[in-house]
Amino acid sequence: MSKVINDEKLIDEVLDRGVENIFPSREELKKVLISGKRIRLYCGYDPTAKSLHIGNAISVNKLGQFQKLGHEIIFLIGDFTGMIGDPTDKSATRTKITREETLENSKNYQKQVSGYLKFDGENPAKVLYNSEWSDKINFKDLIEISSNFTVQQMLQRDMFQQRLKEEKPIYLHEFLYPLAQGYDSVAMDVDLEIGGNDQMFNMLCGRDLMKSIKNKDKFVLTMKLLTDDTGKKMGKTEGNVVNLDENSENMFGQVMAWSDGLIVPGFELCTNLPEEELAEIREKMKDSDNNPRDFKLKLAYEITKINHGEDAARGARDYFIKTFSQKEIPEDIPEVKAEESMKLIDYLVSANVASSNSDARRKIEQGGVEIDGNKIDDWKLVLDKSYEGKVIKVGKKDFVRIKF
RNA sequence: GGGUCGGUGGCAGAGUGGUCAAUUGCACCUGACUGUAAAUCAGGCGGCUUCGGCCUACGGCGGUUCAAAUCCGUCCCGGCCCA
Numbered sequence: 001m002s003k004v005i006n007d008e009k010l011i012d013e014v015l016d017r018g019v020e021n022i023f024p025s026r027e028e029l030k031k032v033l034i035s036g037k038r039i040r041l042y043c044g045y046d047p048t049a050k051s052l053h054i055g056n057a058i059s060v061n062k063l064g065q066f067q068k069l070g071h072e073i074i075f076l077i078g079d080f081t082g083m084i085g086d087p088t089d090k091s092a093t094r095t096k097i098t099r100e101e102t103l104e105n106s107k108n109y110q111k112q113v114s115g116y117l118k119f120d121g122e123n124p125a126k127v128l129y130n131s132e133w134s135d136k137i138n139f140k141d142l143i144e145i146s147s148n149f150t151v152q153q154m155l156q157r158d159m160f161q162q163r164l165k166e167e168k169p170i171y172l173h174e175f176l177y178p179l180a181q182g183y184d185s186v187a188m189d190v191d192l193e194i195g196g197n198d199q200m201f202n203m204l205c206g207r208d209l210m211k212s213i214k215n216k217d218k219f220v221l222t223m224k225l226l227t228d229d230t231g232k233k234m235g236k237t238e239g240n241v242v243n244l245d246e247n248s249e250n251m252f253g254q255v256m257a258w259s260d261g262l263i264v265p266g267f268e269l270c271t272n273l274p275e276e277e278l279a280e281i282r283e284k285m286k287d288s289d290n291n292p293r294d295f296k297l298k299l300a301y302e303i304t305k306i307n308h309g310e311d312a313a314r315g316a317r318d319y320f321i322k323t324f325s326q327k328e329i330p331e332d333i334p335e336v337k338a339e340e341s342m343k344l345i346d347y348l349v350s351a352n353v354a355s356s357n358s359d360a361r362r363k364i365e366q367g368g369v370e371i372d373g374n375k376i377d378d379w380k381l382v383l384d385k386s387y388e389g390k391v392i393k394v395g396k397k398d399f400v401r402i403k404f
Numbered sequence: 405g406g407g408u409c410g411g412u413g414g415c416a417g418a419g420u421g422g423u424c425a426a427u428u429g430c431a432c433c434u435g436a437c438u439g440u441a442a443a444u445c446a447g448g449c450g451g452c453u454u455c456g457g458c459c460u461a462c463g464g465c466g467g468u469u470c471a472a473a474u475c476c477g478u479c480c481c482g483g484c485c486c487a
Contacts, residue, residue: 167483257441291439324441359433362448366434380455395434396441 004070006036014065015221018058018269020197023207023220029192032219033069041066041192041219042074044130044184046082047105051245052112054303058223058269059194060116063125065272066194067117073125074188075117077106080134081184084177086202102129112244115306133187134180145179148212149205154178157201182206185218192219226265248308252316253324253397255300260292263299271302297321324396333391335403344369344381347402353394368395 011033015026022029032039043059045052052060060075067073079102110119110127117125137145154160154175163170178201185193185206193203203220210218242254258266264282267273281298284290297317305313322328336351345360348369354360363369364379370393387402394400 169482253441259442260440261442263442292442293440296440296442320441355433356451357453358451359449363434366448368434 004036004038005068006034008034010069013275014062014069017065017275018062018224019221020224021200021220021222023204024217028217029219029221032191038071039066039191040072040074040189041194042076042128042184042188042190043194044076044078044081044181045109046078046086047102047109048082050105050108051243052109053244054242054270055196055226057113057116057244058226059196060113061270061272062194062221062223064116064118066192067123067125070123073117073123074190075110075113075119075125075127076184076188077102077109077127077129078181078184079106079129080131081177081180084173084180086177086181102131108245112307115308128188130180130184130187134183137183142176142179145183145209146176148209149175149179151175159201178202178205179209182209185210186213189214189216190218192221194221194223197222197225224265224269226262226269242303244307248304248312248316249319251307252300252304252313252320255303256296256320256324258296260296263292263295266299267302271299271306273302329391329393330399333399333401335401338383338387338402338404340384340404342383344376344383345379347383348392348394351392351400353392353398353400363394369393 011030015022015030015033041063043063045056063073063075082102106127106129119125119127155164157178160170160174181202182205186209193206195203200220200222203222207218207220210216242251246254255266264278264285267278267281281295285292285295297320300320301313301317304316308316319330323330334351336347338347344364345354345357348354348360348363349357354363361379364376364381367375367377369376371387372390373393383402385404388404390402392400392402
C-alpha cells in the first residue's frame, strides 16, 4: 500500500488551488489529511457523451493531486445517474444509454483523463459504476432514502427556483437525481467527494444521506468553474468546450479560441503549473505591454501537453502558428476524391467542409473559398482534371486537396 | 376533474389571416481588422435549384378560406389557479 504524504505545504496547495468551497470546513479536512489517514475520495461522471471535456478535467485534475498524496481514488462512472439526467444541465436530453455504450464511453473516459489521473502504477485509481448498487434499489428502499429529504429542501436548489420563477416544469424524477448521486457516497463509503461548484447541491445531499444512514461526516470539496471575469462559463452554450478526445491540433486551437479572460483561470484549473509561475503570469497579464496571445499559446501548449504529451503539444503549436498566425498552408492536407466535371459546390459538400449545397454556395459568395490561394467568386465553378492536386481552403481552418 | 394561459427554427423568444422561410438575442458560418480561431465591426444563417423559382416548416390530425404560424374542431403535452 502506498504511503500517504502529509506534508503541510503540499496539503495546503491541494486544498487551495482552484478550490471554491469545502464542507464542513477547510480546517476540518486539513486536520484529517495532516493526521496521515488515507482517505477514500471520488468524483462521478455521467457518460452522456462520447467524450469528457476540459471542464470535467478540472475535477479529475484535483483527484490526481490527491492521488499523488497517496489517497484512494475512485473514478465513478455514473451510468445509472446518467439515465436520470442531471437537472443541473437543463439542456441534457435524457437519451437512454445502453450498457454497451456506457462501457464503451467509460473505456474512452479512462483514456481521456489518463493525463490527469493514473489507473496503473503504484496507487492506481479505481473505476466503479454506480449502476452496480443503484440498479438494485427497489421501491421500498427508494422511499426510505427519499424520506430523508423534504420537498422544500429540494426546491432550494437554485436551478429549481429558477424554473419555478419561470413557470417551467420540474419533473418528479429530477428530485431523485441528487438522491441517486448522494447514495453513491453511501454505497462506496467515501470520505470525500469532489466536483464542480455547480454540483454543490447534489454533493451536499450525499453528505446529508451519509450522516443519516451511516452517521458519517463526508467532506465535500467544490472546484471553481472555468469562467472568465464576466462570470461567463466555459460551456457548451458558449461553444468553446474542449473535448478531451480531440486531437492535439484541434485541442490547441480550441484553447486559442478562448477569450482572454479565461487564460488565468485556465492555468489555475487545467494545468499543474507551479504556483510561482502562475503568480508571474497573473502579474504579467496586467501589463498591457505583454500580448495575452503569448500566454494563451503557453496555456494551449500546457493543456495539450497533459493530454497528448510534449511532442504532440510542440507540433500542435507549430501547426497553429504556421497555419493561423502566418497563414501558411499546412503540410498534412486530407485528399478528397473528386469526379470529372464535378461542381465545386458538390465537392465541398462531399469533402465535408460545407453542410449543404446552399452552405457551400454561401461560403463561396462570401469569399471564403480559395483554390491555391486564389479567391473563387463563381459558385458555379466546375472541377476538371486541371485542378488535380490543388488545395482548396474553406474559411480559416478547412483545407482539402483535390484528387481525381 | 374544473377554469385559464400556452406549445414557433440549435436554444431563448416575437409574430395572431396575405407584405412570413418567419423580428430580435445567444450559438454557429464568412469577411474585414487585429494581438489570436480573443475583442470589435460588417454580412450570412431550412433544403433543392436549369438561379426564373420550387419544396418542406411555427405540437399532431382534420377543417374554413383564393390565402393560415395566425381562424375553427379534435387529440397530445405543459404552466398557473381551484378541487
